[in-house]
Amino acid sequence: MIFNSLDFALFLPIVFVLYWFVVAKSLTLQNGLIVIASYVFYGWWDWKFLTLILFSSIVDYTVGLEMKKASAPLRRKALLWTSIGVNLGFLGFFKYYNFFIENFQSAFSLFGTEIAVNTLNIILPVGISFYTFQTLSYSIDVYREKIEPTRDFIAFSAFVSFFPQLVAGPIERATNLLPQFYKKRVFSYEKAADGMRQILWGLLKKMVIADNCAEYANLIFNHSENYSGSTLLLGALFFTFQIYGDFSGYSDIAIGTSRLFGFHLNRNFAYPYFSRNIAEFWRRWHISLSTWFRDYVYIPLGGSKGGTGMKIRNTFIIFIVSGFWHGANWTFIVWGILNALYFLPLLLTNKNRNYLNTVAEDRWFPSLRELVQIGITFLLTAIAWIFFRAENITHGVEYIASMFSGSLFSYPEVMSVKVLLLVMCCLVIEWLGRHYEHALAHLPTAFPLMVRWIIYGGFVVLLFYFTGKQQQFIYFQF
Template sequence: MLFNSIDFAIFLPIVFILYWSISNKNLKWQNSLIVLASYLFYGWWDWRFLSLILFSTLVDYTVGRLLKIEENQTKRKVLLWISLIVNLGFLGFFKYYNFFLDNFISAFSFFGTQINVSSLNIILPVGISFYTFQTMSYTIDVYKRKLEPTTDFIAFSAFVSFFPQLVAGPIERATNLLPQFFKKRTFNYSEAVDGMRQILWGLFKKIVIADNCARFADVIFNNSADYSGSTLILGAVLFSFQIYGDFSGYSDIAIGTSRLFGFNLMQNFNFPYFSRDIAEFWRRWHISLSTWFRDYLYIPLGGSRGGMGMKIRNTFIIFIVSGFWHGANWTFIAWGALNAIFFLPLLLTKNNRNNIKPVAEGKTFPNLKELSSMLITFGLIVFAWIFFRANNIEHAISYISGILSPSLFSIPEFEGRGHSIVVILLLVIFVLIEWNGREGQYAIANLGHKRIRAIRWSYYALIIFAIGMFMPSVESPFIYFQF
């Protein structure tokens, strides 16, 4: 069920009314309704994959219970590995089986040995990378005694399957989200209004920004050999805004929807395209994944405690694994490695923690240094996105070669160029709104506090009008559903 679909527009109010009317007085009923609604929400794609969520839930719930009573460290490690093997096993089979098989066959073919093994027609379960990481965080934290394991199976099931963030995050930590299922929740009007405001902004990002950028980015990338260097640069920039509008839009809708039900999810995007260096970008982009890898992979590997060699090694591991998490393609690994290379000078010069606060904090405009830093960083990000979007490594290299051709200085030419001017104007307006609200949780978070009601509702009406005007006849899925 897509957030930008009629199905969800019907589903959400029904669940909301049931949640606050029938089950309002009973926490167990609220949690049970969330589980039922979440399984319906996920099963809308393919009910067969509900068994994966249920099995993962049963395994991690049981492992958590056993870890609570087990004191023998060897047996505790065995229990932890059972959870990791089950979750990573599901993820590895459904997402990476054919990738490893194809590369295994190619490696033997390179040495002159032919292996006849057929790949499998595997359907990737939606959101499997997200909910497996979420359940693993629970088991790891229980193993490390950072979290007391729950004995309430309904609450734990609700934590694993919570429908707003089930298929594309944020990847919530058990230490943050799970305790919220044990606290009495009462309807809060101001929280609900703020949630609706964030949902509205998320829909604007997805429908008005991401989907419009996708129309031209897809044409340019899919026919890159036919276009000039200037057109290819435009395609890369449009894809950069497409993936940001698409993914951060989903996160806004997820966070806003959660607030309607009395839950607070972590911020997943913090205006990343206003970053002044790559390190700042990764503190602001897909925060839930970046911090997950930091806490559960980077720090256990030694983090920044060792010498410079260890720091460089761990940095490359974290970025390459992050790239591979996104998909079974060498392009994602190249994208991760490229970001590690961009990050390396900051690490070597110990400047990776320089830009912590928002750019031009408390000011209307950035200074020249801040502006140039943002433009350079954005250029590096756009370059890396080429590998992320390309079909394969060869496509990425040919795309970059096309950019570096003499046609780089020509006027972009492609089908529908006239309408693209409208999209560019929308992007300018979008960037200005984001810049104005960059110190909030989301761009229009403070819209309700700084304007009189008539002006405030005029803004809402314009956003709703834009969404309605650009609403496609067929809903487009979110990019990160494939991950």
């Protein structure tokens, strides 16, 4: 089931009514309803893969309890590696088996030896990378004694399968989300109204911005050899805003939906395209994944505390692993390496912690220096996104080479003023709301009620009038 579907438009109010008006007196029943709703939500795509979520939940629940009982360090470590092995084993098989087999064959063929190893027709379970990392955070945090293992299997199952963020995040930590299933939830009109505003903004970014950009990005990328440099540049820009509107839109809908049920999910995007350098960009883009890799991979490797060699090594590891997490294709690894190369100069000159504040914090407009910084950061990000979208490395290299050819300054063959204006409007709205959790959060204090309803009505009209051809959420494939 996807957020921008009629199925979800019917599913959400039914679950909402049952949650607040039928089972509201019992915390266990509320949590049980969330588990059932989450399994229906996921099973709508393919019910057979529900066994993976259930099995993963049972393994990590049991591991957590056994770690609490165990006193011997070796036994605790063995239990932790059981959880890691099961979760990453599933992820590795479904997502990377064919990738490794194909590259294994290619490696031997370089030396003139042909080996026959069959690949499998494997269907990748939607969202497996997200819920795998979520359950792993529980096992690791129990091992580190940052959280007590739960004995409430229903609450734990609800944490693992929580439908708003099950398929594409945010990747929640057990330390934040799991305790919320132990506490009685009380309906808050203010939180629910804010959740609805965030859902509306997420739908606009997905259905108006991302889906319209996708139409032109797909056309240009799929036939890139036929277009001039200026058209290829537009294609890169369309995809840059497609992936942002698509993924941040999903996160907004997930966070807003969670608020309707009395839950708080961590922020996943913080206006990343207003970043002044790449380090700031990575503090603002897919925050839940960036911080996951930081806490569970980068810091255990030594972080940036060692010598220059260790800093360089750890930076490349974290970005390459992040790229590989996104998919079994060398293009994602190149994308990770590019971002590591962007990031390293800032790390080595101790400038990676600059710009912790909001750009133009006390001003309406950025300074000329900030505008240049934002422009350079955006351009570097857009170039890296080309590899993220390209079919293979050769396609990505040829795309960039053709883009920066002499035809870069010609008039583009493919142009959509409508889509560019929609993107500009989106940027203006986000710029005005950049100090807040989401772009529409400040409306209640900025405008009287009547004006707000006119704005909401206008957004709904935009939603129906400018809705592009429905595209699947990009991050479903991860």
